[in-house]
Amino acid sequence: MTGILVTIGVVFLLVAVWLIVAFTVLHEYERGVAFRFGRLRPLREPGVQMIFPGLDKMVRVDLRIVTLTIPPQDVITKDNVPARVNAVVLFQVTDPVRSVMAVENHALATSQMAQTTLRSVVGRADLDTLLAHRADLNEDLARSINAQTEPWGVQVKVVEIKDVEIPQAMQRAMAREAEAERDRRAKIINAHGELQASEELGQAAEILSRNPASLQLRYLQTLLELGADHNSTVVFPLPMDIIGPFLKKVPQWLDPTESGRPSQAHGDEQKTDVTDHG
Template identity: 90%
Template sequence: MAVLIAALVVAGLALIWFAASFKVLQEYERGVMFRFGRLRPIRQPGVQVVFLGIDSMVRVDLRIVTLTIPPQDVITKDNVPARVNAVVLFQVTDPVRSVMGVENHAVATSQMAQTTLRSVVGRADLDTLLAHRADLNEDLARNINAQTEPWGVEVKVVEIKDVEIPQAMQRAMAREAEAERERRAKIINAHGELQASEELGQAAEILSRNPASLQLRYLQTLLELGADHNSTVVFPLPMDIIGPFLNKMSSGVPAGMPAGMPTGMPTGMPAAPAASVPQAPVTVPDGSHS
């Protein structure tokens, strides 16, 4: 009876041991199998038999893993301190090498990404870090992939997420950007003045070819002044019309009279001798006479 009970116990334990030896691998997993410490062929997805105490299996996930690199304190090529963080997407391509080549491929990839990030950013200046981030991302992915390829890990994407610079440097960059915009505004204004002067010169040349066009321009100006309901109307006169009158007035000869003719006397009459006229006394407010 005791022998039967012992046999039943042994059979039960064997049944439990055998039932516990069944393992299920998901479609995105692969199993690296060891039997008595020796590497066995890789196990595919599905139900696999792993005998307890004899075999051991390491599950390897083949999906893309997202790894966040914590902020790293770096100094750029132009001696500007900055804090840079990034994200790394990697995938295991060889399960056997990921287990046999490194103890923990995720931790190793994270540490390698941090050191490579500091090294690559330290070789670039601040302008490159801010404006040419895509080139730095490609350089990071290439350098990290060269280190992780012997482990059966392929780096898919490396992206620099954020770049933090000191507040003093931010204010200096803001002043620089403001000065650059002011310089562009002055250049644009100067170009506008140059183009306007060229257009005005061409317009003046066209108007000078036909005096009637200039008179029409005067009339249009009067129309624009009258549209504003102004109480004062300015009549512009061209200098070529009033110029002769001004010259005659400055010489003391009325317009239309020959030069050398005395003013205020009809033509052909002799001038009368000037007579002395007695001056009347002028009364001054204080009572004295002059």
């Protein structure tokens, strides 16, 4: 009799422990995909749930956004430039049942799909697009990955290319190209400045030529500016109407033949007069 009571007590104790173990708690950001004897049961919501050991099995699914880092991938761009590209993917489970039923490990599957899609998309773009238009590539990557993961109940939120590594020789070539481009822009800007300055100087000269007094005022202002610099050079401009007659007589002063002709002609005239008189 005593043995029977002990057996019954042990059985009740085991049943009590089994019932206590059956209670489980799901957090607000979790969902439970339960199976009973291998058959799918309704989705378990957050709170206290009973999962009987030996009869039921539950898979916890996290509905929070997961950050997935794609390791560096060796790719060749459209213009045959080797590069190493890594990226980050943010995805979220939208259908817990499909994420368990449709794929064995949705996180691993999403990672592998992101790596292959990254190599494919980058291989279709040239180096300039990869460096300067990452936003378009990110959208293309997110669209391509999302098309593959949507049947698994996984939605890709964001795909961002983090870093692009190119060979040192290509970096030096790009640096020389950027320097040449800056030199070209500097020369163009300088040429535009010279053109605008010449136009402004032409307009200023036209305005000053209307009134000779304005030229004199400009001369005086130039002298004032030169005197303010405390230099030893003194420039005194003279109007052309004053020094013009002197400039015309310079060739006569420098050529002795022209200067001696009037005196010879005068002597001939005196000789003729003497001859006539005799």
